[in-house]
Amino acid sequence: MRVGEGEYEFESVILTRRLILRHPEARDRETIAMLAANPRVAENLAAAPGECGGTTFAVVERDGAAVIGCAGFGPMAERPGAAEIACWIGEPNWGRGFATEASQALIDHVFADDDVLVLWCSNRPSNTRARRVIEKCGFQFRGPGMVRSPLLNVALPVERFLLDRRNWVSIKSWGAPMLPGKERRDAPRNNAA
Numbered sequence: 001m002r003v004g005e006g007e008y009e010f011e012s013v014i015l016t017r018r019l020i021l022r023h024p025e026a027r028d029r030e031t032i033a034m035l036a037a038n039p040r041v042a043e044n045l046a047a048a049p050g051e052c053g054g055t056t057f058a059v060v061e062r063d064g065a066a067v068i069g070c071a072g073f074g075p076m077a078e079r080p081g082a083a084e085i086a087c088w089i090g091e092p093n094w095g096r097g098f099a100t101e102a103s104q105a106l107i108d109h110v111f112a113d114d115d116v117l118v119l120w121c122s123n124r125p126s127n128t129r130a131r132r133v134i135e136k137c138g139f140q141f142r143g144p145g146m147v148r149s150p151l152l153n154v155a156l157p158v159e160r161f162l163l164d165r166r167n168w169v170s171i172k173s174w175g176a177p178m179l180p181g182k183e184r185r186d187a188p189r190n191n192a193a
Contacts, residue, residue, distance in 0.1 A: 014057065016105045019098060021057035021071055028058040031067040035090030044130065045088060046122035046147055046158045059089065059102050068093045071102050073110050073119075081117035083110055087133075099133045107137055107168065117165050122147055122158040131159070138171045139163045 014021035024032060036042060054074020058067050069089035076082040087103045110116055121139060123130045139161035149156045 014105045014109050016101050018062055019102055019105070020060040020062055020065075021102060021105060021109075022060060024056060024058040024067075024070075028067050032058060032070050035067075035069065036088070038091050040091050041088060044124045044127040045149060046086070046124050046127075046156065054084075057106070059087070059098065061093070061098070068098060069102065071106050073106060076120065079118070079120075081115060082120060083116050083118075084120045084122075085110060086121060088130075094129065099130070100136050103133055103137050107163065108172075111165060111168055119163045119168075121161050121163075123161065125157060125159055134161050137163065138167055140167075 012023050036045065054072050056070065056072040059069035059071050060066065061068050069087065071085070071087035073083050073085040076084055085103070085106055087099055087106060089099045089102070107119060110119060119139075120142075121134055122145065123134055125144075140163070142160045142162045145158050145160045146155050147158050148154070
């Protein structure tokens, strides 16, 4: 739902198979800050989720209800119809697919607003794990850039990636269930009698 120039309003909770993305509560902020202060996480943060008037979510593992990271999005004032997303997971939970799961849910959530036509994200060139997540989510490389690190307060080189609505719709349709009696054109045929 479009709220105003450069502002978006969405539901406050996103559920996935293993995660809950919800607005951070006061008790979550300390955990998020501790996870983000880890040097291996801090050196890779290209953007603070939800900064500049956006929306921030605590990423919470459903089993155990532990806060494991942060995600968010915000409008890009200089680019009408565009939003930027960011997602990170604390080091103790790396390698479990949580970043991909949270990012895909966030992308779907933001594209639920028909006024959002394009999503952008940034990645530190040295962060190959995040680049794999970004590419799995359908983003395409658009070039290098610079951003101010929210934690280090210095300008850092980044790679910029874009996902437009048309490509997102195509990606979502690839996994769509088939209608009864219909066969996928690319599915192998069983010619055995």
